[in-house]
Amino acid sequence: MSHIAAQPFSFAVSRWTQGLVALLMLSFTLAGCGGGGGGGGSGAPGASDVLKVTVTDTFGAGVAGATVKGPLTSSITDHLGVAALTVDGSKGNADLAISRATFVDKSVTATINAGQANEIAVTLDRVTLAAGSSLASRSGFLPTVNGTEMTFEIEVVVVGGNSQPIEGLTLANFTLRSCTPDAANNRADCVRGPGADSDVAYAPATSTPETLALIPGQAAMPYAAALLLDQSGSIQTSDPTGARLFSAKAFLQGMGTDDRALLAAFAGGPGAKIRTAPLAVYGPFRDKAAATTAPSSYFPDLDGLSSLVGGDTPLYDSVDTLRQQVVSDAPAGLGKALVVFTDGADTYCGDAETCRTRRKQSIDDAKAAGVRLFTIGLSSGVDIVALGELANQTGGAFLYADSPEQLLPLYGSVGKLLSLSLPTYRLRWTVQAGTSGVFQPGSTLVARVQVTTNAGTFDVPFTVGIP
Secondary structure (H helix, E strand, C coil), X not given: CCCCCCCCHHHHHHHHHHHHHHHHHHHHHHHHCCCXXXXXXXXXXXXXXXXXXXEECCCCCEXXXXXXXXXXXXXXXXXXXXXXXXXXXXXCEEEEEEECCCECCEEEEEECCCCCCEEEEEECCECCCCEEEEEEXXXXXXXXXXXXXXXXXXXXXXXXXXXXXXXXXXXXXXXXXXXCCCCCCCCCCCEECCCCCCCCCEEECCCCCCEEEEECCCCCXXXXXXEEEECCCCHHHHCCCCHHHHHHHHHHHCCCCCCEEEEEEECECCCCCCCCCCEEXXXXXXXXXXXXXXXXXXXXXXXXXXCCCCCECCHHHHHHHHHXXXXXXXXXXXXXXXXXXECCCCCCCCCHHHHHHHHHHHHHHHHHHCEEEEEEEECCCCCHHHHHHHHHCCCCCEEEECCHHHHHHHHHHHXXXXXXXXXXXXXXXXXXXXXXXXXXXXXXXXXXXXXXXXXXXXXXXXEEECC
């Protein structure tokens, strides 16, 4: 029998530890190369079995905040729309579920190759909902007041989620809502006028219209329109997925060859982030004459605006300044317009009466310059009277979205409204107040009509100026 000299215990443990460390290092090396993860398929995924998922919208912009759920883990896309998931390369594929508010959920299957860089690109479609807009009646009928009653006409545009007009509606599809002032609201809900006690409840004599006429669209006329986008801080809450920017792209893409577009954004105060607060104008008017001057060349600027949100809302000042540029720069012979998007009210004009005077000046100046104002309001925070008066009194239209899902159909209809080629419903109602003297000259009726279609039920707010 051979005899082996006994080694000290500490030395034996040291040699054993070194061997264990070497074994572990080899295991990690194999895992990093994909080794040990193939073959049997029963082990955990290797370190390199990572799937990069890039989520974009249909214009190629990254969708931030999307949830990407895989069979093992889930992740949230970053500001570029990118998420990374741990996957099991031995499975050969991975089923993914992608979701984001205001987008259509999507399920896809990604092919996975163990030990390789795995990537997949996913495009999400926007959710769209039917919506409507209002404009002053063009029949020449003026509101008439008889004691406690007032009879008026308005025109309403109704579009489906595809931005196409919904025709064939009848009296039964339109219901005028009764109105009761909300004491907790700082604004007039039903009737707004110079007097402090002007806001009084009213109800329609008949909830459905007294008359209805479908007014066909006219032959399309070319236009020069400036898009003015609200970039104030509240946008972060009302439009967290940038539906306004996506919708602006859709509007620019759908322009005719003879149309012109200009892009601008507004926000004021210390928190404003746009490049030249309170108003940033992006280049001269653009058309489809060449790729470098096409309206779609504004897309990078729109993408950049997604992170430039902050500050207050200098609405009237921005409208006035941009209007002057439209007048000076728009080609001759084209209809001139401003398309103004906001989710709130002017925060610079002062108290209610001062703001009323300030708004009237903006309206008078736009009318004198021949510039129509088209206003798009998002959320219940908008000043319906302000946006309605800016539009109605300059020959434009007031478009209202209760949610971001209605923005795309509305923006899709703006081009036809600008070119006067969109059909409208002309409706007449009579409303009744409980006391006389409510419908005073110079006051404004604030109202909502509920529209019921096969594409959904929604409200279209509108205003009627009392002469």
